[in-house]
Amino acid sequence: xxxxxxxxxxxxxxxxxxxxxxxxxxxxxxxxxxxxxxxxxxxxxxxxxxxxxxxxxxxxxxxxxxxxxxxxxxxxxxxxxxxxxxxxxxxxxxxxxxxxxxxxxxxxxxxxxxxxxxxxxxxxxxxxxxxxxxxxxxxxxxxxxxxxxxxxxxxxxxxxxxxxxxxxxxxxxxxxxxxxxxxxxxxxxxxxxxxxxxxxxxxxxxxxxxxxxxxxxxxxxxxxxxxxxxxxxxxxxxxxxxxxxxxxxxxxxxxxxxxxxxxxxxxxxxxxxxxxxxxxxxxxxxxxxxxxxxxxxxxxxxxxxxxxxxxxxxxxxxxxxxxxxxxxxxxxxxxxxxxxxxxxxxxxxxxxxxxxxxxxxxxxxxxxxxxxxxxxxxxxxxxxxxxxxxxxxxxxxxxxxxxx
Numbered sequence: 295x296x297x298x299x300x301x302x303x304x305x306x307x308x309x310x311x312x313x314x315x316x317x318x319x320x321x322x323x324x325x326x327x328x329x330x331x332x333x334x335x336x337x338x339x340x341x342x343x344x345x346x347x348x349x350x351x352x353x354x355x356x357x358x359x360x361x362x363x364x365x366x367x368x369x370x371x372x373x374x375x376x377x378x379x380x381x382x383x384x385x386x387x388x389x390x391x392x393x394x395x396x397x398x399x400x401x402x403x404x405x406x407x408x409x410x411x412x413x414x415x416x417x418x419x420x421x422x423x424x425x426x427x428x429x430x431x432x433x434x435x436x437x438x439x440x441x442x443x444x445x446x447x448x449x450x451x452x453x454x455x456x457x458x459x460x461x462x463x464x465x466x467x468x469x470x471x472x473x474x475x476x477x478x479x480x481x482x483x484x485x486x487x488x489x490x491x492x493x494x495x496x497x498x499x500x501x502x503x504x505x506x507x508x509x510x511x512x513x514x515x516x517x518x519x520x521x522x523x524x525x526x527x528x529x530x531x532x533x534x535x536x537x538x539x540x541x542x543x544x545x546x547x548x549x550x551x552x553x554x555x556x557x558x559x560x561x562x563x564x565x566x567x568x569x570x571x572x573x574x575x576x577x578x579x580x581x582x583x584x585x586x587x588x589x590x591x592x593x594x595x596x597x598x599x600x601x602x603x604x605x606x607x608x609x610x611x612x613x614x615x616x617x618x619x620x621x622x623x624x625x626x627x628x629x630x631x632x633x634x635x636x637x638x639x640x641x642x643x644x645x646x647x648x649x650x651x652x653x654x655x656x657x658x659x660x661x662x663x664x665x666x667x668x669x670x671x672x673x674x675x676x677x678x679x680x681x682x683x684x685x686x687x688x689x690x691x692x693x694x695x696x697x698x
């Protein structure tokens with residue numbers, strides 16, 4: 295029989311959590327064998343294939359195994375051992391990935407016992423449990439069991455239990471909490487709309503002192519009723535998470551951290567966040583794009599002053615300078631040309647520079663990068679980057695090349 299190529303990873307639309315019985319079977323030798331066979335040679339991705347599997351397993355077992363196969367494929371983007379882990383769709387979407395969890399866990403050095411509240415499937419727990427006792431609490435016994443299993447996949451033993459984090463606070467030296475941002479079904483950036491809400495978070499901070507609170511990068515951090523350091527964390531150029539650090543962990547006012555480089559930029563309370571005076575870009579100068587975590591942490595000015603750079607405009611977070619600078623907190627480009635924007639003229643302009651593979655970036659510009667690419671249709675061989683913005687309220691194009 296011809297072996298089928300495994301289908302591409304895809305998200306499961308089913309929001310239903312598996313049962314404890316489902317998990318017990320998935321953790322059994324029979325369940326593990328079914329998942330492995332589906333993943334490698336016999337996917338359950340067509341009615342005929344599903345019917346063949348139902349000759350060996352119950353319909354519920356077939357569904358549970360195939361769901362895990364698809365979720366594990368998607369989970370490989372977050373976890374190095376996803377092929378052995380247990381997931382549900384929402385839990386996988388919301389959980390902290392392995393790299394960010396490992397970064398956060400380093401701040402817990404010195405804490406011998408940690409409480410992980412709202413632990414979910416254990417994305418943070420598997421890193422927090424390294425070298426210390428960890429008590430993971432969640433409202434769902436199924437999620438708590440997933441957290442226990444997933445930590446064990448990484449060789450870590452945790453105590454996982456069901457509880458209401460509004461009042462169920464284990465004895466611990468410090469705590470981590472990941473409030474549910476979808477209590478009403480749709481994701482929200484509003485801290486107060488999370489579960490638990492602000493009042494409960496305030497009581498948890500008073501109880502433990504040293505607390506790490508996972509927040510949306512889009513949250514209004516001024517809503518927090520207690521002092522905290524706000525850290526914005528990006529991974530591979532995407533701002534993934536904000537964390538409010540309280541107690542002795544609050545070492546700065548704002549922090550931007552870039553992973554996997556592990557480089558951070560901080561601002562102390564009262565430190566100047568204002569930007570330097572703007573400077574228009576010119577050919578042969580260098581243009582810098584701050585990492586999204588730097589921008590969201592409002593540290594563009596701090597980064598500019600640190601390297602002697604200037605923004606291209608007082609409202610545009612692109613910086614320029616005369617020297618090539620290597621810093622993981624920003625990407626470096628060499629400017630080839632700067633012109634007023636015109637789609638018609640740009641086609642001739644790009645052809646002059648033999649630009650073919652083209653990346654388009656926009657700020658304070660009405661059209662989308664996709665629309666711009668359809669308009670200019672570059673056909674050359676040289677890769678380039680087109681920055682589109684408004685300088686002194688005029689649409690402006692900056693043609694540049696990316697530097698390693």
